[in-house]
Amino acid sequence: MDLGALFGNYNNFLDFTVGGLVFGAIYALIALGYTMVYGVLQLINFAHSEVVMYGTFAVAWTFVFFHGTGDASWSLGRALPILLVAVVAAMLMSGGIALLVERFAYRPLINRNAPKLIALISAIGASFALAEAMGLRDKFAKWFHLNEKLANYTSSPGSSGKAMGQARDVYSNPVSIQPHGLFHIGGYEVTDVDLLVIVAALVMMFALDSFVRRTKFGRGIRAVAQDPESAALMGVNSTRVVQVTFLVGGLMAGVAATLYMIKIGSTRQDAGFILGVKAFTAAVMGGIGNLRGALLGGLLLGVMENWGSAVFGSEWKDVVAFVLLVLILLVRPSGLLGEALGKARA
Amino acid sequence: MIRSKKSLRGLAALVGVAALTLSACGSSNNDNKSTSGDSGSKSALCGKNLAFLGALTGSAGALGQNMVNGINLALKDYNAKNASCKVSLKTFDSQGSPDKAPALATQIINDDSIFGLIGPGFSGESLATGKTFFEAGLPSISPSATNVTITQQGWTTWHRVIGNDDAQGAADAKYLTSTAGAKKVYVIDDGQDYSKGLAGKVKSSLGSAAIGSDQITVGQTDMSAVVTKVKASGADAVFYGGYYTEAGLLAKQLRQGGFTGKFMSGDGAEDPNFVKVAGAQAANGALLSAPAGPAPSGFGATGLYATQAYDATNIFLAALKDGAKDSEAINKFIGSYTGDGASGPIAFDSHGDIKQSTIYVYKVANGTLDVDHPEAIK
Numbered sequence: 001m002d003l004g005a006l007f008g009n010y011n012n013f014l015d016f017t018v019g020g021l022v023f024g025a026i027y028a029l030i031a032l033g034y035t036m037v038y039g040v041l042q043l044i045n046f047a048h049s050e051v052v053m054y055g056t057f058a059v060a061w062t063f064v065f066f067h068g069t070g071d072a073s074w075s076l077g078r079a080l081p082i083l084l085v086a087v088v089a090a091m092l093m094s095g096g097i098a099l100l101v102e103r104f105a106y107r108p109l110i111n112r113n114a115p116k117l118i119a120l121i122s123a124i125g126a127s128f129a130l131a132e133a134m135g136l137r138d139k140f141a142k143w144f145h146l147n148e149k150l151a152n153y154t155s156s157p158g159s160s161g162k163a164m165g166q167a168r169d170v171y172s173n174p175v176s177i178q179p180h181g182l183f184h185i186g187g188y189e190v191t192d193v194d195l196l197v198i199v200a201a202l203v204m205m206f207a208l209d210s211f212v213r214r215t216k217f218g219r220g221i222r223a224v225a226q227d228p229e230s231a232a233l234m235g236v237n238s239t240r241v242v243q244v245t246f247l248v249g250g251l252m253a254g255v256a257a258t259l260y261m262i263k264i265g266s267t268r269q270d271a272g273f274i275l276g277v278k279a280f281t282a283a284v285m286g287g288i289g290n291l292r293g294a295l296l297g298g299l300l301l302g303v304m305e306n307w308g309s310a311v312f313g314s315e316w317k318d319v320v321a322f323v324l325l326v327l328i329l330l331v332r333p334s335g336l337l338g339e340a341l342g343k344a345r346a
Numbered sequence: 347m348i349r350s351k352k353s354l355r356g357l358a359a360l361v362g363v364a365a366l367t368l369s370a371c372g373s374s375n376n377d378n379k380s381t382s383g384d385s386g387s388k389s390a391l392c393g394k395n396l397a398f399l400g401a402l403t404g405s406a407g408a409l410g411q412n413m414v415n416g417i418n419l420a421l422k423d424y425n426a427k428n429a430s431c432k433v434s435l436k437t438f439d440s441q442g443s444p445d446k447a448p449a450l451a452t453q454i455i456n457d458d459s460i461f462g463l464i465g466p467g468f469s470g471e472s473l474a475t476g477k478t479f480f481e482a483g484l485p486s487i488s489p490s491a492t493n494v495t496i497t498q499q500g501w502t503t504w505h506r507v508i509g510n511d512d513a514q515g516a517a518d519a520k521y522l523t524s525t526a527g528a529k530k531v532y533v534i535d536d537g538q539d540y541s542k543g544l545a546g547k548v549k550s551s552l553g554s555a556a557i558g559s560d561q562i563t564v565g566q567t568d569m570s571a572v573v574t575k576v577k578a579s580g581a582d583a584v585f586y587g588g589y590y591t592e593a594g595l596l597a598k599q600l601r602q603g604g605f606t607g608k609f610m611s612g613d614g615a616e617d618p619n620f621v622k623v624a625g626a627q628a629a630n631g632a633l634l635s636a637p638a639g640p641a642p643s644g645f646g647a648t649g650l651y652a653t654q655a656y657d658a659t660n661i662f663l664a665a666l667k668d669g670a671k672d673s674e675a676i677n678k679f680i681g682s683y684t685g686d687g688a689s690g691p692i693a694f695d696s697h698g699d700i701k702q703s704t705i706y707v708y709k710v711a712n713g714t715l716d717v718d719h720p721e722a723i724k
Contacts, residue, residue, distance in 0.1 A: 005575060012578045019570030071626035071713045156622055166404075169619065170591045176625025179602055189604075264567045265598065266591070266623045274565050309571030315537060315561035317571070 006310040014188035016306040022194050022263065024302020025201035029256035030279035031286070031294035032208060033098070033249030039225045039289040040245045043116055046123040047101045049276020050130035051094045051250050055257025056267035057134065058093035060173040061153055062086035069157035072175045076192045076262075079177050083258070090261075091254030098250025101126050102243055110242070127272075135269035138167040172266035197259045204255050205295050208248065212291060217244055225289070278321070285325050287335030296336055300324075390671045392431035396421075396662055397460045398655075399450055399475070400467025400490075401442030410439070410467055412649030413489050417464055419647045420659035433663065436460060440471050447471035448478065455482035462486070462662045462676060464655055469493030469540065476501045485677040487661060489654030492613070492637060494543055497697040503677050505694050507654045507661075507687065509637035509703025511540065514612055515547025517705035517723040518585065518635050522548075523555055525723075526608050526633065528583035532576045533559040534596065536566075536588035544612045545587030557581055562592060569596050573603040583608040590615045594623025601628035608633060616650075616708055618715050626713030639706045640718050642688055650717075657687030 007013060030052055037045040066082050076083075105126035109119045133140070138154035141147040147154065156171050179191035212218040223231035224241045232238050260275070261267065278301060286297025301321055308320025332338060398417055401410040417435055425432045438454060440447040447466055454460055455478060463479060463486035466472045472491040479486055480501035488506040492514070496504065509517075522528045533556050535545035549556045558579045560572050573596075576584055584600060584607065586593050593615035600609065601624075611620075613636035621629040641653050665679040684693040693701045706720035 005578070009578060012574055015574040015577075016571060019568070019574060023568045023570065071621070073625055073627040156619060166407075170594075170623055172594075172619070172622040172625075174622075176598065176627065178627065191602075260567075264595065265625060266594070268591070270565075271567070274567075305568075306571045306574075309560075310575065313560055314566075314572050314575075315563065317566075318563065 002313075003311055006307055011188055012310075014185055016310050017303055018185075018188060018190065018194060020303035020306035021299055022197045022302070023305070024282075024299040025198045026256050026260050026263070026298075027275075027279045027282045027301055028295045028298025029201050029204060029252050029259070030275055031283040031298050032205070032252045032291065034280050034283040035286075035288050035291060035294045036221075036245050036249045038283070040221060040242055041106070041110070041119075043106075043119050044123070044280065045101065045106075045246075045249070046120065046276070047105060047126040047130060048098070048249065048253065048279075049272035050127050050134075051097045051101065051272075052253045052257050052260075052275055052279075053131065053134065053267065053269065053272030054097045055090040055094035055254045056261050056271060057171065058090040058254070059086040059258050059261040060171055060267060062089045063173045063175050064152055064157050067175055069152050069174050073178050074175050075178055075180055076196065079175060079262075082175070083262070086261075087255060087258040090257045091251045094254035094257060095247050095250035097130065098246040098253070099243065101130075102246040106242070106246075107239070131269050131272065135168040168269055170266050170268050173261055176265050177262050193262055197263060200255065200259055201295075201298075204252060205291070208252065209291050211248070217241075221245055281321060281325050284335055285328055287332075287338030290335070290337045293335055293337035300336075391433070391461050391666055393433075394461050395434050395436045395457075395459045396659065397436050397438060397454045397457070397463045397465075399438045399440055399447060399454065399463060399465035399471070402437060402439040404441035404443070406442040406468070408649070409490065409651055410442070412647070412652045413464070413467065413655035415647040415649065416489070416652035416655030416657075417659045419645075419652075420656045420663065424660075424663045431666070433666065440466065442468050442471065444470035444474035447475045451475040451478040455479065455484055460484070461673065462665075464489065464658045464662075466491060467651075469496060472496050472504070473499075476504055479503060483673045483677070485662075485673055485680055487658035487680065489658050490638075490651045493540060497699045502698070503673075505680055505698040505700075507657050507689065507692055507700055508651075509705055510699060511543045511612075512547050513703050514635055514637050514705050515544050516551045518544075518610060518612065519548045519551035519555075521633070521635070521707055521723045522583055522585065522608065522610060523552065525721075526583060526610070528608055529555060530557045530579070530581045531555050531583045531585055532557060532579055532581035534572060534576075534584065534586045534588075535559075535561055536564050536592055537561050538564065538588065540614060541587035541589075543587075544614075545585065548585050548587070562588075562596070564588075564592065566592065567595055569599040570603070572596065573599050573605065576600060577603060577605055581607060583610065586611040586615065588614055590617040590620040591623055594620045594629070597624040597632055598628040610635065610707075613637065616715070621710055621713060621715055629710045629715075630713065632710040634708045634710070634715065635705055635723070636708060636720070637703055637705050639689065639704060639720060639722065645688055653687070653689040657689050657692060660687065661685075661692070 033048045062085055105122045106119055141150045141154050154167050157174055179193035181189040182192055183190055220236045220241045223236050224238050228238055282297035282301045283294050286293030304324050305317050305321050309317045401407050438450040440450055463484055465488055467490050469491045480503050485503045492510050494510050494512050522531055531552055533545050533549045535541040586596055593611045597609045610633040616634040616636045638650055661680055661683055665676045668679055670676045670679050690704055691702055695701050705723045708720045709716055
């Protein structure tokens, strides 16, 4: 244990903390998808990790489409036009996948009043199917004789234009986005990328919070979350509400995927797994079913991971995160801000 | 290079044991082979086969293809000169997986026509199948498996024509301090057997120049905590033991975090994908070592490990020319073999390790990994 690594130097402490907040913001955005679906259906959507993963690919594909395959290092400003297209593409992709999951993995079961456990298993199945489909995308391309044309989309784009590697291998955005320092807090230089990730996450969170609290659809979501039967009797179309909930979670995942790709720059067909587990943890930590809890849980988890890495060594990062989860649940079984989505004040 | 996790290997070992019990009759067939040789100038092994076991498909399939090209080149030369005593190749595709290799090992030892094995390709599958081949008495030469522990198992039929991870680790440490001029090195690994072995050897060889170490996990993408630690330590070089995805992410985030020192990693990261993941700007200047050099000019096969596979094949063929008639004689011949191969001078110690190996450093410049002009570490 090395407390000096964390607290010995004020600048290092800020470094660890801001680094944690940035990734925590991404966790939080993904956690929204888990928490929304849980609030409405009391089900964990285990396929949500794949919803995010598809978004990350959409971002990289957008760059390959508009920029080509040549390696480049761009500033955030220069990448902005393509990024704006990419965020739309990622939101469409993630939203679309989320709707597919709802349509094929959930709705048939919910309509037949299947036990909740069955829907959970069906979601896990959907998660595997989606991840493997991404890993096999080169084979699908071949079926349609598009493997030549799509080579740079089915496996990592080579700088000379010739694709390399395999569909299951890491897939990188040819454009890596170089962060630039904006201002200092103490000795820590806050970069434009850090700021963008945190601000974008907060804005999306605020927008979603307003959507749930202030719009007609939001009222529908809260009504179904509180009491699906009464809501149906009052004329709320619960199928539509569930659909919108999945869609909104998917859209948030698309934004998270874009921020992730700005920060990390490469993805894989199994990249969703760890992100999903962490975001799920964040959702539970903050109180699953609670939107603001997801934000708090995400940021807390991100910071704690980094502090844990500093004090115990990076190999203990996940241990610290999950021990913290257990401790929080021991004291507050419903999470930090544990209250149901439906009970949120209007 | 090991491309497996510990748990997989444990499972593979179980499968290996199962394969072994099933293969009892196979090994006796192998023994029969030795008695049926004719005593003339023509070896009993004429018309028989060498086997290749390794990845031909899957994520590391390209490496196995390189090896097979090297083997075929050696066989082509030999068969052209010895039309009366041709040798051919049977390939067994393990996809580099320690789970798939044991079943193929059983097939190989039950095949009477196979008198020697080039492979296995990777360390995981080598550990999973070594006992099977050893008990069947089938001599093998691996062109590419580098884990240190393989040659410590007492499998006297197992050889490799490539430097092991310890040789690489010691050479990397030397390169960092003497050639690259690093005085404070931060050592990081991903916790896997290969990575821990290599990084551990680098750290112990560096001695007091190793000023700190940390361990990340496979699949980790956010390296911000490690980056902060490296910067706080004042290191002027980072050594990373692991594979190209995490290596690329680490190099990228170190540079973005303002780290300006050297970045070095081993053969697990020596892949063009390292540059893609890190991005050209962050990858530039990276040093990636490997126990294999480029082919000599005019060599008829390309790619990493092609020369090693070519050399391994030639050792078997030399045994044939020397008049070896059975597995035992071939194994004895390999043990005492000395010669100059396409990959360098070859001789084996009593464990089956190559006595003298050269480690090469491949450099990333102008956004590409220069695979043709590595620098040999002396």
